[in-house]
Amino acid sequence: MFVDSLQSKPYINKIVNGKVIWSAPSNIALVKYWGKLPNQIPANPSVSFTLDACRTTTSVTFKKKQNTSDDFSVEVWFEGKLTPSFKPKILTFFERIEAYLPFLKTYHFVITTSNTFPHSSGIASSASGMSALALCLLSIEQQLTNEALTQEDFQNKASFLARLGSGSACRSIEGDLVVWGIHDEIPGSSDLFGLKYPFEVHDNFKNYHDAILLVDKGEKQVSSTVGHKLMHNHPYAENRFQQAHNNLSALISVFKEGDLKKFINIVESEALTLHAMMMTSNPYFILMKPNTLKIINKIWEFRVASGSHLCFTLDAGANVHVLFPDKESEQVYDFIRSELVDFCQNAHYICDTIGFGAKQITQ
Ligand code: DP6
Numbered sequence: 001m002f003v004d005s006l007q008s009k010p011y012i013n014k015i016v017n018g019k020v021i022w023s024a025p026s027n028i029a030l031v032k033y034w035g036k037l038p039n040q041i042p043a044n045p046s047v048s049f050t051l052d053a054c055r056t057t058t059s060v061t062f063k064k065k066q067n068t069s070d071d072f073s074v075e076v077w078f079e080g081k082l083t084p085s086f087k088p089k090i091l092t093f094f095e096r097i098e099a100y101l102p103f104l105k106t107y108h109f110v111i112t113t114s115n116t117f118p119h120s121s122g123i124a125s126s127a128s129g130m131s132a133l134a135l136c137l138l139s140i141e142q143q144l145t146n147e148a149l150t151q152e153d154f155q156n157k158a159s160f161l162a163r164l165g166s167g168s169a170c171r172s173i174e175g176d177l178v179v180w181g182i183h184d185e186i187p188g189s190s191d192l193f194g195l196k197y198p199f200e201v202h203d204n205f206k207n208y209h210d211a212i213l214l215v216d217k218g219e220k221q222v223s224s225t226v227g228h229k230l231m232h233n234h235p236y237a238e239n240r241f242q243q244a245h246n247n248l249s250a251l252i253s254v255f256k257e258g259d260l261k262k263f264i265n266i267v268e269s270e271a272l273t274l275h276a277m278m279m280t281s282n283p284y285f286i287l288m289k290p291n292t293l294k295i296i297n298k299i300w301e302f303r304v305a306s307g308s309h310l311c312f313t314l315d316a317g318a319n320v321h322v323l324f325p326d327k328e329s330e331q332v333y334d335f336i337r338s339e340l341v342d343f344c345q346n347a348h349y350i351c352d353t354i355g356f357g358a359k360q361i362t363q
Pocket residue numbers: 028029031032033034040046124126165166167168169224225228274315316
C-alpha cells in the first residue's frame with residue numbers, strides 16, 4: 001500500500017549536518033488541474049508534459065539544532081539574495097509535510113534556490129520549486145533512516161510531498177508525460193501523486209517542443225490558489241470536471257496513434273476552458289492580455305496556411321505555450337521569429353522541449 005510506504009522509518013543515523021541539491025523541471029498541463037478539495041486533492045485528473053530547460057535548482061543545507069524547539073528554523077536565499085518573502089510559503093509547506101518527515105523541527109535549514117528562467121517572466125516556479133524542495137527533504141530523510149527506498153517508492157513519496165506544496169509540482173518529479181488524479185482507464189493513477197503515463201506514446205510526441213512566449217511578465221492579479229477556490233459552487237464545475245475525464249480518455253488513443261489533429265483540438269480546448277472557468281467564476285477575472293489573443297489568432301492563421309501541427313496552451317496567466325512536433329521545429333521557429341516575437345514583452349521567449357524529470361546534483 002502506498003500510504004504505508006509514507007510512514008517514516010526510525011532515524012537510526014545521527015547526522016549533525018549536511019547538504020543536498022536537486023534540480024527539478026517545470027511542466028505544462030495538457031489536461032488542466034483547476035479546482036481542488038481539501039489536502040491538495042485535485043477535483044479532476046490532469047496530464048502534463050514535463051519540461052527540460054525550465055528548471056529550479058535547490059540546495060538544502062541542514063544543521064542539527066542545539067535545542068529542539070517547536071518552531072521550524074528556515075532561511076531562504078533566492079538567486080543569491082536572502083529572501084524572507086519566500087518563507088511563509090515554505091513554512092506552510094513544512095507544516096503540511098511534517099507528519100511524513102518528522103525531522104523537520106530538529107534541524108536548521110538554509111534553502112538556496114534559483115531558476116533557469118527569469119523570476120519576473122510570469123512562469124510559475126511553484127511546480128519546479130516545490131518539487132526540488134520536496135526531493136531535497138526526502139533525500140535528507142533517506143540519509144537519516146539509511147533506508148534504500150526503491151526508485152518508484154522514492155519518486156512516489158517525493159511527488160506526494162511536492163503535491164502538498166503545490167498541486168502541479170507533483171507532476172515535476174518524472175518525465176516525460178505524467179498523470180495526476182484518479183482516472184478509470186489509467187491503472188495506478190492516484191489523487192495523491194503523479195504517475196508516469198503508463199501506455200504507448202507515438203513517436204510524433206517524442207522530443208515535442210514548447211516555445212514559451214512571454215506576453216506579460218508582471219505579477220498575476222489572481223493567484224492559482226484563489227482561482228482553484230472559485231471552482232467551489234462554480235456553475236459549470238461538474239461539467240468541467242467530467243470534461244477533463246473525457247479529454248484524458250480521448251488522449252489515450254491520441255498518444256498511441258500519434259493523431260496530431262485530435263491532440264491540437266483537445267489541448268487548445270483545455271486551455272480555453274481553463275480561462276473560460278476564470279471568466280465565469282464569481283468574482284470573475286481575465287488573465288489573458290490582448291497580445292495573448294493576437295498570438296492565438298496568428299497561430300490559427302498560420303496553421304491553416306501552412307498545414308503545420310503547432311498549437312497553443314495557456315497556464316494561469318497571459319503567456320502562450322506553443323507546442324509542436326520535433327520535425328516541424330525549424331518551420332515553427334521561423335514563424336515565431338517573424339510573426340510572434342512582436343507580441344512578446346521585450347521580444348522574450350523561451351525554447352523548451354519535453355524532458356525526463358528531476359536530477360540529484362552531486363557536489
Ligand atoms: C492552471 O499547482 O499552481 O497551471 O495547488 O494551489 O499550488 P496550487 O495550484 P497550482 O495550479 C496550477 C494550475 C494550472 C493547471 C495545471 O498545471 O494543471
